[in-house]
Amino acid sequence: MGVAGILFEEGGIEDSDILVAAILHDTLEDTTLKVGEIEGIFGKKVLSIVQEVTNDPGLSSEENKRQQVKHAPYMFLGAKLADRLYNVRDLRNPPPDWSESKVVAYQQWEKKLLEALGQVNEPLEKALKSELNQDIAF
Numbered sequence: 001m002g003v004a005g006i007l008f009e010e011g012g013i014e015d016s017d018i019l020v021a022a023i024l025h026d027t028l029e030d031t032t033l034k035v036g037e038i039e040g041i042f043g044k045k046v047l048s049i050v051q052e053v054t055n056d057p058g059l060s061s062e063e064n065k066r067q068q069v070k071h072a073p074y075m076f077l078g079a080k081l082a083d084r085l086y087n088v089r090d091l092r093n094p095p096p097d098w099s100e101s102k103v104v105a106y107q108q109w110e111k112k113l114l115e116a117l118g119q120v121n122e123p124l125e126k127a128l129k130s131e132l133n134q135d136i137a138f
Contacts, residue, residue, distance in 0.1 A: 006082040011124045013078055017042075021049035022079050028054045053079050065109060069116040081117060081124040084110055088131045107132055 004022035007013040020042055027033050028050060039047040052071075055064040068080075088110055094103050111132055114125065 002086045003079070003082045006085055006124070006127075007078055010085075010127055011078055011082060011121045013121075017045045018049060018079060021046045021053075022082060024050050025053045025079060025083055029057070049079055053083055065113075068113060078121045078124065081114075081120055081128060084113060085124060085128045085131065088128060092134075 001023060003025055004019045007022050008019060038050060091103055114128055
């Protein structure tokens with residue numbers, strides 16, 4: 001819900017398919033729901049956007065990151081930006097098992113991905129840049 005809220009409230013996105021896809025963005029990674037079920041219930045456009053922001057479970061974390069940068073120019077980027085913004089905001093209170101170096105590495109990765117995404121949605125880009133420039137308290 002947080003990613004859809006960011007898209008709507010901060011990114012000015014009102015397309016219902018995009019907002020539904022934002023709500024479902026981690027569904028394929030985090031649940032047993034299948035591609036066909038998403039398509040059958042929500043349609044091809046929603047499924048396409050969900051798939052764009054879904055990591056491949058067969059790849060390592062590092063390879064998924066490389067693939068995200070490689071495919072960034074071809075994705076519906078507003079959803080990816082909102083997802084990244086939501087995750088970076090979560091780092092204001094990092095998980096207890098995250099070290100400062102892990103948080104810094106995550107922030108560096110986010111900066112690299114933001115550069116790869118290019119000009120997509122100015123309000124979301126500004127918000128993500130602002131978040132990435134804030135210090136995290138440990």
